[in-house]
Amino acid sequence: MASLVFLYNKKYNKTYVYESINYWDKSEKKSKSKRKLIGIKDPLTGQIVPTSTQKKKLEENKAQNDKRKFYGANLLLNLIAKKLGLTSNLKECFPDLYKEILSVAQYLILEKDSPISRYEKWSKIHKTFNRSELTSQRISEMFSEINESGKNNFFKLQAEQLKEDEYWAYDTTSISSYSKAINQMRYGYNKENDTLAQINLAILYGEKSRLPFYYRVLPGNIVDVSTVRRLIKDVQYIGVKKPKLVIDRGFYSKNNIDELMNNKFKFIVGTKSSSKIIKERIEKVKDIKKFTNYIAEYNIYGKKEILMWDDTDKENKKYLYLYVFFDDEKALKEDKDFTEYLIKLKTDIENNVENEKRVEDYRKYFDIKVEKENIIAVAKDDIIEKHMKKYGYFSLISNENLEAREILSIYRQKDVAEKAFHNIKDRLDARRLRVSSKPTMDGKIFVTFVSLVMLSYIKNKMSEKELYKKYTTQELLDELDLIESYERGNKKLKLGEVTKKQKEIFKYMDIKFPEELL
Numbered sequence: 001m002a003s004l005v006f007l008y009n010k011k012y013n014k015t016y017v018y019e020s021i022n023y024w025d026k027s028e029k030k031s032k033s034k035r036k037l038i039g040i041k042d043p044l045t046g047q048i049v050p051t052s053t054q055k056k057k058l059e060e061n062k063a064q065n066d067k068r069k070f071y072g073a074n075l076l077l078n079l080i081a082k083k084l085g086l087t088s089n090l091k092e093c094f095p096d097l098y099k100e101i102l103s104v105a106q107y108l109i110l111e112k113d114s115p116i117s118r119y120e121k122w123s124k125i126h127k128t129f130n131r132s133e134l135t136s137q138r139i140s141e142m143f144s145e146i147n148e149s150g151k152n153n154f155f156k157l158q159a160e161q162l163k164e165d166e167y168w169a170y171d172t173t174s175i176s177s178y179s180k181a182i183n184q185m186r187y188g189y190n191k192e193n194d195t196l197a198q199i200n201l202a203i204l205y206g207e208k209s210r211l212p213f214y215y216r217v218l219p220g221n222i223v224d225v226s227t228v229r230r231l232i233k234d235v236q237y238i239g240v241k242k243p244k245l246v247i248d249r250g251f252y253s254k255n256n257i258d259e260l261m262n263n264k265f266k267f268i269v270g271t272k273s274s275s276k277i278i279k280e281r282i283e284k285v286k287d288i289k290k291f292t293n294y295i296a297e298y299n300i301y302g303k304k305e306i307l308m309w310d311d312t313d314k315e316n317k318k319y320l321y322l323y324v325f326f327d328d329e330k331a332l333k334e335d336k337d338f339t340e341y342l343i344k345l346k347t348d349i350e351n352n353v354e355n356e357k358r359v360e361d362y363r364k365y366f367d368i369k370v371e372k373e374n375i376i377a378v379a380k381d382d383i384i385e386k387h388m389k390k391y392g393y394f395s396l397i398s399n400e401n402l403e404a405r406e407i408l409s410i411y412r413q414k415d416v417a418e419k420a421f422h423n424i425k426d427r428l429d430a431r432r433l434r435v436s437s438k439p440t441m442d443g444k445i446f447v448t449f450v451s452l453v454m455l456s457y458i459k460n461k462m463s464e465k466e467l468y469k470k471y472t473t474q475e476l477l478d479e480l481d482l483i484e485s486y487e488r489g490n491k492k493l494k495l496g497e498v499t500k501k502q503k504e505i506f507k508y509m510d511i512k513f514p515e516e517l518l
Contacts, residue, residue: 015041071127072483077106089157093150103130105450143443158213167207167244169414207413228256268398301326302404323396331392349377465508
């Protein structure tokens with residue numbers, strides 16, 4: 001037992017205070033005590049004034065127990081993760097990793113220009129979801145510990161939050177890497193003209209929620225049109241009963257449409273003008289530029305046609321809806337671009353210059369004659385005119401019987417997937433993967449995907465509340481990052497000063513500010 005002992009020293013006129021600790025001496029078989037000087041009793045106040053040595057120790061202990069870190073932006077992300085079900089779903093699927101996953105995911109959002117290797121230094125001054133500090137080595141290990149079964153269960157839980165009548169935008173992008181040790185890295189069509197090997201990343205996005213809920217990594221040499229069959233199997237695997245897909249024209253093919261129909265998927269798919277069945281039908285569409293077909297919100301004309309898709313089975317013919325649109329601005333641009341292209345063809349011919357990319361078009365659009373040793377290019381006006389009749393037209397195909405305006409509105413929401421790819425590459429440091437093994441690559445992509453869900457929520461709210469007039473995404477997060485947190489011993493965490501402006505950001509995000517932390 002410890003007690004205080006007060007001893008008065010006449011020489012110095014001071015009362016010294018000792019901490020006395022009783023103990024049992026086994027060798028002498030009797031009770032003894034140890035005393036340690038801890039301070040001097042103040043004669044006026046009666047309080048104990050610590051000695052310099054003791055004071056230093058108290059300050060060191062206080063410093064160790066007191067934690068002061070930046071927390072505002074991380075707090076917002078914590079609350080967003082909770083609202084979207086990310087925290088609970090990750091905890092269920094990765095009970096030993098979910099705190100590390102969320103912490104690194106938040107770092108990717110908040111430090112857009114910093115590599116993972118700087119996480120440890122950053123976490124020393126920022127309060128993260130994970131209390132223990134993570135080294136670069138531990139983060140790499142964490143990536144490799146994220147297993148397929150956990151990811152698939154996570155996707156299932158995320159999909160359960162979808163609205164039943166929601167369409168899903170589907171698209172792919174390419175991500176390059178210098179690594180030669182990953183089997184899925186292949187040379188293929190790169191959408192950014194990168195010459196490195198790549199993987200393809202396919203993402204499903206909710207059209208109403210505007211949030212991603214599923215992704216798949218594909219080999220880099222897989223073309224878009226061949227991914228739909230795999231997509232159908234994946235959607236069925238995560239347990240969605242009534243899928244509705246919005247797909248870009250890069251995925252259009254008769255086989256893909258048949259696959260979607262046979263599996264009873266609802267769909268809206270962009271068509272290719274080169275498709276014979278679509279080309280012939282568009283040419284037969286008349287009177288599209290009537291006022292009754294005008295879609296004011298898009299300044300476009302649209303018309304719905306019933307399309308015989310497959311009549312091989314005479315008793316069970318398959319019909320779809322073809323939605324044909326005409327856009328004056330698109331027509332003007334195509335006319336300008338094609339006219340400039342014809343000028344290049346004519347110039348090449350008459351200067352006796354041959355461009356490999358244009359070889360077929362020289363004689364397609366011009367008759368080539370020689371007069372008095374001069375080469376003359378004579379335009380084939382009938383063929384050029386036939387080509388120009390296609391200007392301004394585009395079409396969508398669907399098994400949904402909606403108005404042309406509704407179909408176009410839904411289809412245009414697919415740009416959420418395109419914006420997601422921009423966020424992944426530019427905002428989340430995934431333009432070129434810096435990994436050396438497939439497990440590490442798979443784990444990093446998963447953590448990046450978790451980041452993407454939170455970042456998409458923030459960007460959606462910024463657009464919805466017109467916050468881009470006041471902030472960039474980084475400026476908004478930096479404003480919150482100034483909020484500090486204080487932790488002292490076993491006491492509850494508290495926030496430092498929070499401005500009205502910072503509280504308003506939480507309100508704009510539809511997140512309740514935790515007043516109890518002030």
